[in-house]
Amino acid sequence: MTFNVKRIENVTSQNIIATKQPTKGDDTEIVHISAHFDSVPFAAGASDNASGTAVALELARVLKSYPTDKELRFAFVGAEEIGLVGSEYYVSQLSENEIKRSIANFNMDMVGTSWEKATAIYLNTLDGQPNLVSETALATAERIGTASELVLYQRGSSDHVSFHDAGIPAVNFIRREPGTASLEPYYHTPLDTIEHISAERLKEAGDLVGASVYSLIRK
Numbered sequence: 502m503t504f505n506v507k508r509i510e511n512v513t514s515q516n517i518i519a520t521k522q523p524t525k526g527d528d529t530e531i532v533h534i535s536a537h538f539d540s541v542p543f544a545a546g547a548s549d550n551a552s553g554t555a556v557a558l559e560l561a562r563v564l565k566s567y568p569t570d571k572e573l574r575f576a577f578v579g580a581e582e583i584g585l586v587g588s589e590y591y592v593s594q595l596s597e598n599e600i601k602r603s604i605a606n607f608n609m610d611m612v613g614t615s616w617e618k619a620t621a622i623y624l625n626t627l628d629g630q631p632n633l634v635s636e637t638a639l640a641t642a643e644r645i646g647t648a649s650e651l652v653l654y655q656r657g658s659s660d661h662v663s664f665h666d667a668g669i670p671a672v673n674f675i676r677r678e679p680g681t682a683s684l685e686p687y688y689h690t691p692l693d694t695i696e697h698i699s700a701e702r703l704k705e706a707g708d709l710v711g712a713s714v715y716s717l718i719r720k
């Protein structure tokens with residue numbers, strides 16, 4: 502067996518940030534929606550994480566014309582797969598005042614798999630404890646009739662960690678198998694392609710996160 506090892510140094514990644522100012526007032530509370538747009542080598546990354554990126558983009562399109570009384574930030578972050586680098590940088594650039602005003606982070610990572618066993622939407626928090634984001638999502642699911650089971654779960658391993666570490670209530674929304682918490686078998690493989698994405702589940706994630714966010718930022 503022969504290995505060819507190439508060392509890559511000084512590579513640059515990007516974050517793309519979009520802000521929706523409140524209709525009235527400034528210095529309002531801030532709600533962050535985040536999704537990473539990088540993937541692992543040799544994987545197309547349809548689920549991980551074009552799914553979360555696509556839902557966040559759609560929410561930006563829909564929410565931009567609604568009057569809102571809080572600031573909404575969309576953080577499309579890079580370099581998650583090598584250690585949450587993009588989200589850590591994003592959060593590190595927030596001023597003390599912005600951190601203080603930040604009330605929630607809705608992070609979407611792998612929200613659209615069509616794997617039939619992933620019937621639950623997991624709400625992952627760092628400490629496994631409920632917070633404003635998980636409570637809002639549970640109440641919203643009840644109100645809008647989200648079909649999938651929601652499971653509060655203790656797990657890091659995505660960009661919600663960076664927000665949590667700064668003291669911002671954060672949840673990672675992710676599809677898993679209830680009970681086992683297993684991820685889809687295509688995870689981090691070349692099979693992570695659009696054939697294994699469910700449009701219906703993307704919509705379910707968008708409805709849930711969109712309605713939850715709106716309930717926090719609406720006038």
Ligand SMILES: [Zn+2]
Nearest residue numbers: 549550610611
């Ligand atoms: Zn991911």
